[in-house]
Structure formats: structure tokens, C-alpha cells
Amino acid sequence: xxxxxxxxxxxxxxxxxxxxxxxxxxxxxxxxxxxxxxxxxxxxxxxxxxxxxxxxxxxxxxxxxxxxxxxxxxxxxxxxxxxxxxxxxxxxxxxxxxxxxxxxxxxxxxxxxxxxxxxxxxxxxxxxxxxxxxxxxxxxxxxxxxxxxxxxxxxxxxxxxxxxxxxxxxxxxxxxxxxxxxxxxxxxxxxxxxxxxxxxxxxxxxxxxxxxxxxxxxxxxxxxxxxxxxxxxxxxxxxxxxxxxxxxxxxxxxxxxxxxxxxxxxxxxxxxxxxxxxxxxxxxxxxxxxxxxxxxxxxxxxxxxxxxxxxxxxxxxxxxxxxxxxxxxxxxxxxxxxxxxxxxxxxxxxxxxxxxxxxxxxxxxxxxxxxxxxxxxxxxxxxxxxxxxxxxxxxxxxxxxxxxxxxxxxxxxxxxxxxxxxxxxxxxxxxxxxxxxxxxxxxxxxxxxxxxxxxxxxxxxxxxxxxxxxxxxxxxxxxxxxxxxxxxxxxxxxxxxxxxxxxxxxxxxxxxxxxxxxxxxxxxxxxxxxxxxxxxxxxxxxxxxxxxxxxxxxxxxxxxxxxxxxxxxxxxxxxxxxxxxxxxxxxxxxxxxxxxxxxxxxxxxxxxxxxxxxxxxxxxxxxxxxxxxxxxxxxxx
Amino acid sequence: xxxxxxxxxxxxxxxxxxxxxxxxxxxxxxxxxxxxxxxxxxxxxxxxxxxxxxxxxxxxxxxxxxxxxxxxxxxxxxxxxxxxxxxxxxxxxxxxxxxxxxxxxxxxxxxxxxxxxxxxxxxxxxxxxxxxxxxxxxxxxxxxxxxxxxxxxxxxxxxxxxxxxxxxxxxxxxxxxxxxxxxxxxxxxxxxxxxxxxxxxxxxxxxxxxxxxxxxxxxxxxxxxxxxxxxxxxxxxxxxxxxxxxxxxxxxxx
Ligand SMILES: Cc1cc2nc3c(=O)[nH]c(=O)nc-3n(C[C@H](O)[C@H](O)[C@H](O)COP(=O)(O)OP(=O)(O)OC[C@H]3O[C@@H](n4cnc5c(N)ncnc54)[C@H](O)[C@@H]3O)c2cc1C
Ligand code: FES
Numbered sequence: 001x002x003x004x005x006x007x008x009x010x011x012x013x014x015x016x017x018x019x020x021x022x023x024x025x026x027x028x029x030x031x032x033x034x035x036x037x038x039x040x041x042x043x044x045x046x047x048x049x050x051x052x053x054x055x056x057x058x059x060x061x062x063x064x065x066x067x068x069x070x071x072x073x074x075x076x077x078x079x080x081x082x083x084x085x086x087x088x089x090x091x092x093x094x095x096x097x098x099x100x101x102x103x104x105x106x107x108x109x110x111x112x113x114x115x116x117x118x119x120x121x122x123x124x125x126x127x128x129x130x131x132x133x134x135x136x137x138x139x140x141x142x143x144x145x146x147x148x149x150x151x152x153x154x155x156x157x158x159x160x161x162x163x164x165x166x167x168x169x170x171x172x173x174x175x176x177x178x179x180x181x182x183x184x185x186x187x188x189x190x191x192x193x194x195x196x197x198x199x200x201x202x203x204x205x206x207x208x209x210x211x212x213x214x215x216x217x218x219x220x221x222x223x224x225x226x227x228x229x230x231x232x233x234x235x236x237x238x239x240x241x242x243x244x245x246x247x248x249x250x251x252x253x254x255x256x257x258x259x260x261x262x263x264x265x266x267x268x269x270x271x272x273x274x275x276x277x278x279x280x281x282x283x284x285x286x287x288x289x290x291x292x293x294x295x296x297x298x299x300x301x302x303x304x305x306x307x308x309x310x311x312x313x314x315x316x317x318x319x320x321x322x323x324x325x326x327x328x329x330x331x332x333x334x335x336x337x338x339x340x341x342x343x344x345x346x347x348x349x350x351x352x353x354x355x356x357x358x359x360x361x362x363x364x365x366x367x368x369x370x371x372x373x374x375x376x377x378x379x380x381x382x383x384x385x386x387x388x389x390x391x392x393x394x395x396x397x398x399x400x401x402x403x404x405x406x407x408x409x410x411x412x413x414x415x416x417x418x419x420x421x422x423x424x425x426x427x428x429x430x431x432x433x434x435x436x437x438x439x440x441x442x443x444x445x446x447x448x449x450x451x452x453x454x455x456x457x458x459x460x461x462x463x464x465x466x467x468x469x470x471x472x473x474x475x476x477x478x479x480x481x482x483x484x485x486x487x488x489x490x491x492x493x494x495x496x497x498x499x500x501x502x503x504x505x506x507x508x509x510x511x512x513x514x515x516x517x518x519x520x521x522x523x524x525x526x527x528x529x530x531x532x533x534x535x536x537x538x539x540x541x542x543x544x545x546x547x548x549x550x551x552x553x554x555x556x557x558x559x560x561x562x563x564x565x566x567x568x569x570x571x572x573x574x575x576x577x578x579x580x581x582x583x584x585x586x587x588x589x590x591x592x593x594x595x596x597x598x599x600x601x602x603x604x605x606x607x608x609x610x611x612x613x614x615x616x617x618x619x620x621x622x623x624x625x626x627x628x629x630x631x632x633x634x635x636x637x
Numbered sequence: 638x639x640x641x642x643x644x645x646x647x648x649x650x651x652x653x654x655x656x657x658x659x660x661x662x663x664x665x666x667x668x669x670x671x672x673x674x675x676x677x678x679x680x681x682x683x684x685x686x687x688x689x690x691x692x693x694x695x696x697x698x699x700x701x702x703x704x705x706x707x708x709x710x711x712x713x714x715x716x717x718x719x720x721x722x723x724x725x726x727x728x729x730x731x732x733x734x735x736x737x738x739x740x741x742x743x744x745x746x747x748x749x750x751x752x753x754x755x756x757x758x759x760x761x762x763x764x765x766x767x768x769x770x771x772x773x774x775x776x777x778x779x780x781x782x783x784x785x786x787x788x789x790x791x792x793x794x795x796x797x798x799x800x801x802x803x804x805x806x807x808x809x810x811x812x813x814x815x816x817x818x819x820x821x822x823x824x825x826x827x828x829x830x831x832x833x834x835x836x837x838x839x840x841x842x843x844x845x846x847x848x849x850x851x852x853x854x855x856x857x858x859x860x861x862x863x864x865x866x867x868x869x870x871x872x873x874x875x876x877x878x879x880x881x882x883x884x885x886x887x888x889x890x891x
Contacts, residue, residue, distance in 0.1 A: 050777040065698065066764050068804055069706040085784060121778070128780035130773045130834040132797040132827065139787025157797060163705055164800060171772035178768035186761065209753055238700040273641065273671055277678050278702050379704065382721075382728050385673075448777045497688045499681075543688055548655070549754045551696055552688065 002255075002607055002622040005409040006110040011628050012092075015114045018410070019453050023460035030055030033459050036203055036218040038190050038245055040067030042162070042440055043423025044224030045169035046447030052176035054452055056459075059216060060173070061185045061205060063240050063554075068170040071226050071238040072443065075162020076283035076376065078144065078154035079126075079440040081119040086143050090151040092116045097629060099438060102148040102328050103403075103431020104581035104597060105631045106258070106605075108624060110410060111428050118449040119441050123155055125448055129168040133157050144372075145288055146436035148328035148636075154437045159283055159375045165440055169447070188214070189554065190245045191482040193221060193252045193419065196474050200249075200419035204475075204482045208554060211547040213483045215470035219462050220418045220455060223249060224447065227402040227424035229262070231562045231569065232514075233506025235399035236268060236281040242558035243565050246406050246425050254414040255607035255620060257407035257427035259565065260573035263434055263582045264515050265400035266332035269383055270352040279398040280383055282355070283376055284436040287325045289360035289369065290393070292316050292332070294353050298343035304354055304392050315339055323636040330433045330582045330595070331636060333397035337515050338593065340396075347394050356392035397515060401439060403430045403582065404572075407607040407622070411454035412446060415607075418462075420455060422446035427605070432581025486546035489556045494539030498556045501536050505559070505566060508532065513566075513573055518586040522574040529570065530614055533563040568608055568617055575619070578602045590633070599631050641671040644736040648683065650695055651743040653752050656759075660752065662741065676719060676729040677702060677709065680742075696755040704728040704868060707803030710810070711756045712743040717807035717866040725805065725868040745810035748853040749817070760806050762852040763820065770844035771824045773834050792830045799826040801869045808863035808871075814855030819863040821845045822879035823871050829882055839886030846883055 007018040025033065033056050037048040040062040048060040062070060084090040095116040100107060123141070127133065134142040134156050143152040157164040176182040185205070191213070192204040202217040228243035229235035250256045267282045293314045295307055315335055317324045327335075336353050339345065346352050361369050366389055370377070377388045384394070405427040412420050412428070423443040430438065469475075512525035536559065544550045579588040579595035580602070588596045605622040646667040653660030667683050674682070677699055684694035699709040704725040711726055713719035719729045734740065742756065750758040800823070808819040825842050828834025834841075857876060864873045 046777075053776045064700060064706070064708060065760055066804065068764075068767075069700055069708050071701070071706075073706045074701045074703055083783070121780075123783045124780045125775075125777060127783040127786075128773065128775045128833055130796075130828045130831050132793050132800050132831065133783075134797075135788060135790045135793045137790050139789055140784050157800075160705065160801065163803075164797075167800065171767060172775075172777070174764060174768040175772040175774065177764075184764070186764075238706065239702060240700050272673050275671075275674065275678060275682060277675075277681055280703055379728070382704075382724065382730065383675075385730075385732060452777070493691070497685055499685065541688060541691070543691065543693055549696060549757065552694060 002407065002415070002620050003409065004108060004622055005411060006108065007410065011109065011113050014110050015117060022453055022457035025456050025460050027055055029464060031057055032464050033057065033462070034059065034218040035220050035222060035455065036061070036216055037222045037224060038203065039070065039224030039226065039423070039425070040170070040173065041070035041072035041224055041226055041423060042166055042169055042443030043425070043447045044222070045070065045166065045173050046444050047222055047224060047422055047451050048182055049169060049172035049176050050448050050452045051455070052181035058176070058182040059185065059218065060182050061188045061190060063187065063189050063208065065186055067173055067184065067186065068167060070166060071241050072166045072440070073163045074238060075440055076159045076281065077146065077285040078156035078161045078437040079122070079165060080146070080153050080437040081123045081155060081441065082116050082153060083120055083123060085141060086152045088151045090153050094151065095119060095153065098149050099429070099435055100431070100629050101634060102435040103433055104595065104634055105431065105599070105603070105626065106580050106624065107429055107431030109626060109628055114450065115429050115442055115445050118445045121449055122441060122444045126165060126168050129172060131157065131164045131168045144285055145326060147284055147287060147326050147332065148435040154285070156285065159373060162440060165444065169444070190225070191248065192478045193249045194474050194478050195252050195416060196468055196472060199417045201468050202470065202475060204478045206482070206486065209549050211545070211550065213479055215475045215479055217468055217470050217475070219459060220420065222420040222422060222451065222455070223406065223425050224423045225425045227405070228562070228565060229399045229402050231565055232399040232509045233503050234271065234276065234279050236265060236279050239278060242561070244558050244561045246421070247561040247565055249406060249414070249416070249419060251610050252416070253610070254416050254419055255407040255609055256404070256568060257605050257607040258404040258572065259569045259608070260513070260576060260583050261403035261432045261581065262399060263329060263401040263403060264333045264397045266329055266336055266397050267355060267395045268398035269380065270347055270349065270394055270396040280379065281398070281400060282380060282393065282395060284329065286355060286373060286376065289372070290325065290355040290357050291359060292325055292353055292355055294339045294344040294346060304356070313339070313344070320636045327636045328433060328435060333515060334584060336397055352394040352396045354392040355395045357388060358392070361389065401434055403427065403432060403434055407605065411457065412451055413454065413458065418458065420451060422451055432583055486553065486557070489553055489560070490542045490544065490546050492538070492540055492542065494541050496535065496539050496541060498540060498542065498552060498559055501532060501540060502559045502562070505529070505532050505563060509566060513570055516584050516586050517573050519574065522570050525570040526567065526574070529563065529566045536560065536563055564613060571617065572606055572608065575606065576602060597633070641673045644670050644672060644731065644734060646670060646734060647739045649739065649741045650755070652695070652755055655754060656751055670731055672730070672732040674731045675702065675727055676731065677727050679731055696757050698757050699727055702727040705803060707805035710745060710805045710807055712745065712810055714741050717745070717811040718868050723868060723870045745806050747809045747815035749815065750806060750809065762854070763804050763806065763817070765852060766817065766821060766845050766848045767824065769848035770841040773828060774837060786832055788831060796827050796830040799823045799871065799875055802871050803869055805868065807866045807868060809854065811862040811866035812855065813860060813862065814858060816857045816863070817849050817854040818857035818876050818879065819867065819871055821849055822875035825879045825882055826875040829878060838882050839889065842879055842882035843886040
């Protein structure tokens with residue numbers, strides 16, 4: 001049984017008590033500790049900046065050419081906080097409650113409550129950094145609504161909220177770089193974690209420009225390396241998003257929790273053609289004003305403008321009158337799949353539904369809609385060549401976010417001492433389904449306001465003279481392994497491109513582990529995935545050498561890890577014989593086709609321990625205890 | 638969505654093995670390209686063929702493919718990010734091209750952006766400019782309530798217009814002087830318009846401009862190619878504001 005180290009006491013007092021009980025590192029001693037932060041997204045960037053401000057020596061790594069380009073930059077819709085500025089009944093407890101319920105009661109109460117508590121400080125921090133959030137005419141901050149909530153608590157900067165928040169964290173980070181407090185390593189990819197006597201003490205990286213393998217030592221390692229949605233090949237994630245850092249840490253002993261919890265986002269531009277490289281999200285904020293519908297009659301092939309009101313099925317409004325188009329993502333996605341399975345889908349493929357702004361434009365005027373969503377509409381038109389001011393958008397669900405990730409305790413530390421995991425890379429706050437606008441909140445909560453405290457408590461217990469060097473045997477072994485693997489990848493020169501194999505894996509993932517899963521499919525997946533993995537290691541063609549700038553090699557190295565993760569994913573999905581949030585097991589549904597949890601058997605986190613490639617992993621459980629909310633069947637009716 | 642038309646193109650692509658190697662334009666046929674593809678998907682297709690033939694694929698930077706990370710970029714037929722206005726290379730679609738077109742693809746060219754390989758350049762000079770002043774000097778924690786200080790909606794909107802810069806470097810690539818003034822001015826303007834950033838506005842302008850010069854970017858002579866090529870349509874008026882802040886700082890402090 002895993003120990004989550006949740007402090008005792010009342011829910012609302014836990015975090016304050018814990019901060020007080022935590023040990024502190026004396027200001028003069030902080031500079032004697034080095035912390036490696038991998039990742040410069042909202043989580044990694046905010047953590048690196050904050051730790052350096054406190055006085056720690058920080059080494060910060062990222063894959064892109066600049067920290068400002070981390071995948072967080074692409075977030076569109078907004079960030080939640082419990083400010084209750086609109087006076088519509090919000091509170092810390094309500095944000096906590098919505099998040100727990102939205103996650104289908106599969107997250108840890110104490111973490112989620114803390115998240116809601118610090119959410120307000122995040123907004124204060126971001127405004128102080130000069131982030132130009134949207135404002136009302138009186139000069140105060142504007143809010144909008146997101147799925148799964150009946151209050152307006154989402155702060156935004158047009159359709160570019162992630163960009164503005166990330167640039168805020170980036171500017172704080174660069175300020176510390178300018179002061180020499182953070183050493184920056186862009187275009188450097190972590191290939192392994194170095195663990196010495198059970199403690200994370202460093203990483204092995206590859207310099208993506210020269211191909212050189214490097215060793216970096218520290219007193220603690222923080223991973224803010226993002227999610228693994230690209231396991232499905234097609235997703236809304238940036239092309240470089242990957243699981244490698246987390247997976248290598250997993251192979252070094254860190255437990256991987258709830259890998260099967262994946263979020264399939266309801267509003268994405270549908271797939272076109274078969275060489276498509278990625279999917280584009282249309283922000284959930286659009287569901288504030290857009291109405292989702294399909295033709296009532298499946299043989300109705302008229303263009304949308306010629307289908308009269310009576311022949312349209314606004315299925316979300318019909319089935320969920322109180323939340324309507326703003327039901328949570330998992331519910332919206334599953335319903336889109338259902339109507340398409342019934343043959344009512346639109347687009348040539350039949351795999352799309354309409355998202356219609358005609359009523360909103362009539363009500364508020366085109367100008368207002370343009371002001372709110374202008375850049376999203378423009379992006380849609382660029383990609384599809386169709387004008388959403390005139391014709392409804394066509395949308396379909398796509399893989400978007402992964403709630404699963406490395407297991408961490410209340411301090412955001414994994415089961416390996418000294419290895420901290422923050423942002424999308426950990427599993428902690430969203431249970432089986434994440435609500436919109438809460439990933440940005442979590443990434444910044446972890447990086448600005450949680451980790452800087454909890455890591456201090458850890459480092460205070462690390463003796464100052466307990467230093468290791470990169471000459472340690474463990475560093476040499478890890479360096480050799482990383483180097484051998486790179487050489488192996490470029491040596492095969494087989495007949496398949498990396499993308500071909502990745503695409504094949506992605507299609508199998510979508511088929512067996514996508515929006516609906518069942519026992520037969522998952523068993524089949526467990527036969528198919530190892531075959532694809534073997535094919536990869538026999539027949540992949542990585543051009544060029546390992547000692548140069550080589551993008552094929554970068555991709556191959558990441559796909560190799562996805563191939564291993566896929567098996568664990570299916571194993572986890574198979575074992576969890578209940579539906580919850582984004583994990584829909586066809587065997588477990590209500591008569592109306594809603595996800596049906598099995599609380600008796602599955603109110604726990606499944607944290608898996610690596611046992612060797614192709615070996616079945618061992619499951620460790622963390623029981624989830626709910627003292628402040630009552631577990632109920634989620635209803636958005 | 639419109640029906641896909643298939644076109645064939647002839648590409649002339651800048652190939653350069655490494656920072657110190659000689660580069661040259663190589664010719665490739667891009668066959669069976671669907672017009673619904675993005676420009677990068679077109680290069681993906683060509684690269685697939687190259688890999689299958691055991692040849693080195695064309696190196697190019699990209700990540701989000703949504704026009705927001707600023708990672709992609711190349712000069713296409715003489716235009717930074719290609720022929721479509723207000724668009725990054727990843728959001729450029731093949732409908733903008735016709736069957737039989739010849740397309741020349743080159744990296745950003747500037748002393749301050751050395752080529753790493755093929756179309757990939759080193760833009761870390763931009764990061765160093767930001768590190769020299771592109772921030773508000775606040776630490777984490779202890780900040781006042783976000784609504785304590787109302788900001789006129791109009792100012793916030795203008796600030797956001799400037800903040801939309803994605804740091805791709807197209808402005809530098811398009812400028813005959815390879816100046817980074819549009820990039821620097823966007824950051825300076827974003828902060829100068831907000832009370833939080835006003836405090837350090839002058840010093841920020843001075844520090845960032847100094848670093849820009851040290852990094853080897855050219856001078857601005859008001860040609861305006863930067864604005865025309867900017868995928869986020871950052872306006873030249875930002876440069877006027879930067880000049881004002883710079884002058885204020887220089888005259889008031891000395
Ligand atoms: C299109 C889109 C829109 C979204 N919109 C919203 C929204 O409106 N609101 C919301 O709350 N959430 C949104 N999300 C989700 C949210 O953006 C992400 O969950 C969040 O930004 C993740 O932040 P992160 O810091 O954990 O990781 P990331 O931003 O993914 O950063 C990962 C970092 O790790 C680095 N890295 C990864 N692996 C390695 C390695 N091996 N070595 C070195 N460095 C490595 C990368 O270079 C990068 O710097 C959206 C997501 C998408 C895809
Ligand atoms: S790839 Fe991100 S802007 Fe083009």
C-alpha cells in the first residue's frame with residue numbers, strides 16, 4: 001500500500017499546517033543545493049524560476065530551441081481560479097468539489113483542495129508579471145465559463161491563454177537566467193534518470209545539436225515533462241511531446257499511475273486524409289456560445305443551413321438540460337461518438353458533428369463573437385477553408401490530455417527519493433477526467449506555489465556534504481546504456497519509417513484503447529502491441545548517425561518508449577473493470593449509456609512498477625479516501 | 638470542407654549539413670500533394686520518400702503546428718513564412734499553391750541566427766534579449782490581489798496585441814538589415830502599456846536594445862518588411878513606442 005503522506009487535520013488546514021511543519025533550508029545554504037528541472041512548460045518553467053528566486057542553483061532543460069516554446073504555449077481557453085469575482089457563488093470549496101466530481105472521484109482530496117486554495121494566488125502572480133488578461137470595460141478582469149462548472153471562473157487572454165501564461169513564466173525564468181541563477185540547456189533531451197542508493201541524483205541527456213551524451217548531477221531532480229497523448233500518434237499535443245523522461249524514470253523504479261486515464265477532447269477539427277500529422281483543438285470555450293447538433297434523420301444529407309430547426313437534434317441540450325453544451329469533456333465526447341455510431345455524423349467521413357454559432361451571432365452580433373473567438377475562427381478557416389461565421393464548424397473528439405502519469409505523494413515526490421514530478425507529467429489532481437482550464441492551473445500551482453515548499457523540506461534533510469560526482473559508477477552505466485541505445489537505433493536501417501510504425505501503433509491505440517474499451521479489445525491490444533514493438537526493433541529505418549543533429553533519431557527514441565508504454569496502458573485499462581471519467585468500459589454503463597463506476601472495487605489509484613520490457617508490471621494501490629465529499633453517480637442532467 | 642485537389646511541385650531546398658558546412662539548393666519533386674495538406678505535411682511527405690530511399694531527410698524546426706509556438710519558419714519563394722499573410726509556415730496550406738509550381742525554401746538568414754542544419758537556425762539570441770530585460774521584476778508570491786489595480790480595457794487589448802508575438806524570427810528574416818526591432822518593441826510595448834510594467838519601462842527598453850545590438854542584429858530603417866511578414870500581424874507602431882521609451886530612458890537617466 002502506497003503512502004500518500006497526506007497531512008492530518010481538517011481539509012482546509014492541511015496545507016497551511018504542512019507548510020509550517022516543513023523544514024526550511026537556511027537562505028545562505030540554498031545556493032549549495034543544485035536542482036535539475038527538466039521541462040520549461042508552465043510547470044517546469046514556473047518551478048525553475050521560483051527555485052532560483054529562492055536561491056537554489058537550477059539547471060533547466062528542454063527539447064525545443066527556447067524554453068518559450070514548450071507545449072503549454074498552445075493552450076487556448078483559459079485558467080480557473082476560485083476568485084468569485086463575478087459574485088456567482090464560487091468558492092474554494094466549490095472549485096474543489098467540481099474538480100473532484102469532474103474527475104469522477106478518482107483523485108486525492110487533499111491535493112485537489114490545495115490546488116483550489118492556491119488557484120487565486122496564481123492569478124495575482126500572473127497579473128503582477130504583466131500578463132494581459134481579458135478585462136471588462138471597468139478595468140477589472142473578465143471571466144468565462146468552461147465545461148463541468150455552473151459558475152464563471154475561467155480567466156483568459158483571448159484564445160491564447162497558455163501562450164500568455166507561459167510567456168509570463170518564461171520571462172520570470174529568463175530574468176533568473178540573466179542573473180546567472182539558472183543555467184539553461186535548450187535542445188537537450190533527457191534520456192535517463194540516475195539513481196544512487198535509492199535517491200535521484202542526476203540525469204543523462206543528449207545534446208540534440210551535436211548528438212553528444214552528457215551527464216548532469218544534482219541534489220534533486222524535477223520532471224515537468226508534460227503528457228503522453230502522442231502515444232496515439234494523432235493528438236492535439238505538439239509534435240515533440242513525449243513520454244521518454246517519465247518512462248525512463250519509470251524504468252528506474254518510479255511508479256506509473258493510472259496510465260489508462262486519457263482525455264479525449266470533444267471539440268477538435270476532424271481528421272482529413274491519411275497523411276495528417278496532428279489534430280487541432282478548437283477551444284472548449286467555444287461551447288459557451290456554440291450549439292452542438294446533428295441531423296435528426298441519418299439520411300439527411302442537406303447542407304446545414306438548409307436543415308430546419310425541427311430536423312436538428314441538439315443532443316447535449318436534449319439529454320443534459322442543466323449543463324447543456326457545457327457538460328464535461330468525457331460526456332461530450334462520448335455523446336459525439338454515440339450519435340456518429342448511430343449514423344448521424346456529418347462530414348464525408350460521417351465522423352463529425354456541428355458546432356453552430358448562428359444563434360450566438362444573431363444574439364450578440366458578429367463583432368462580439370469575433371472579439372471572443374477571432375483567432376480560433378481564423379485558425380479553423382485556415383485549416384478547413386470554411387468560414388465558421390457563415391457555416392457551422394465541424395468537430396470530432398481527439399486525444400488531448402493524459403491524466404495518468406508518474407505517481408507522486410502530497411509533496412509531489414515520486415516513490416523514488418528526490419525525484420519530483422509536476423504538471424501533466426504527474427497523475428495527481430484530475431482523477432479520471434480533467435475539467436477544462438484546470439491543467440494550466442495545476443501546472444502553475446505545482447511550479448510556483450507547491451514544489452518550492454515541498455522540495456525545501458526534502459533538501460533540508462539532504463546533508464550538505466553529501467555530494468556525488470558524474471564519475472560515480474551509476475552515471476557511467478546510465479551513460480553507456482543511453483549511448484548504446486542511440487547506436488542501436490541508427491544501426492538497423494530497416495524498411496519502415498519511424499512515422500509508419502508510430503502511426504500503426506496510434507491506430508491500434510485508437511481502436512482498442514480509444515473512447516470506448518472492452519475486455520476483448522484490450523486483450524487483443526496486448527497481443528498486437530508487442531508485435532509492433534518487435535517490428536520496430538527489427539525493421540525501423542533511422543537515417544544518419546547518432547553524432548549529429550538527427551530528427552529521425554529523436555523521433556525513434558521517443559516512439560520506442562511509447563511502444564512500451566502502450567502495453568502498460570492496455571494492462572491498466574483491462575484491469576480497471578469499471579467506467580470512470582475518460583475511461584469507458586463498455587461492460588460498465590448505466591441503462592442510459594453513462595459511465596458507471598464500481599466504487600466497491602476500484603476506489604484506488606493503480607501505480608505500476610516496471611519489471612522488464614514485455615514483463616507484466618506489478619500493481620501497487622493507493623486507496624482513495626473521501627471524507628469531505630460523498631461519492632455519487634455523476635449527473636449533469 | 639472542400640474537396641481535395643492533388644498537385645505536383647518542384648522544390649528547391651537549402652541543404653546544409655552543419656553550421657560550418659557549405660550549403661546549396663537541392664531539387665526535389667513533391668508528387669501527389671493534396672491541397673488540404675499543410676506546408677509542413679508536404680515536407681513530411683517528401684521526407685518520407687527520402688527516408689525510404691535511405692537519404693537524409695530535410696531538417697526543419699516545428700512543434701505545435703498550430704501557429705503559436707513560433708518554432709517553425711522558412712523563407713518560401715522569398716517570403717518569410719510563405720505567401721499567405723498573417724500565417725506561420727505550419728498554418729500555410731497547399732491550397733495557396735498550384736500544380737506545377739516551383740517552390741524555393743530557405744532558412745532564416747541573419748548573422749544573429751546561425752544555421753544549425755538545413756532549415757534549422759539558432760535563435761538563442763532572442764532568449765538573451767529577453768534575459769536582459771523582457772520581464773517585470775517580481776518574484777513568486779506576495780503580489781497584490783489581481784483586481785486591486787483596474788486597467789483600462791483598451792490598454793489591456795493593445796498590450797495583448799503586442800504580447801501576441803511568437804518569437805519566430807520572421808521579422809528578422811524579412812528585414813533587409815536583419816533588425817530585431819519589431820520583436821523587441823512588441824515586448825517593450827506589452828509591458829509599457831500596463832501599470833505593472835511601466836515602472837521599469839525605460840530601463841527595459843535600453844537594456845534590450847543594447848543586447849540586440851551586441852547580438853549582431855541590424856538597425857531599423859523603417860522599411861516595414863517585418864510587419865508585412867509577421868504571422869501575428871504585430872504592428873510597426875510598436876517600434877515608435879520603443880523609440881519613445883528608449884529616448885526617455887536615455888535622456889532622463891544621463
Ligand atoms: C491544444 C491544447 C490546448 C489546451 N488548452 C488548455 C486550456 O485552455 N486550459 C488548460 O488548463 N489546459 C489546456 N491544455 C492542457 C495544458 O496546456 C497542458 O496540460 C499543460 O500546458 C502542460 O504543461 P506542462 O508544463 O506539464 O508540460 P509541457 O508544457 O508539455 O512542457 C513539457 C516540457 O518538458 C520538456 N521535455 C519533455 N520531455 C523532455 C525530455 N526528455 N528532455 C528534456 N525536456 C523534455 C519539453 O521540452 C517542455 O519544455 C491544452 C492542451 C492542448 C494540447
Ligand atoms: S510549429 Fe508552432 S508555430 Fe509553427
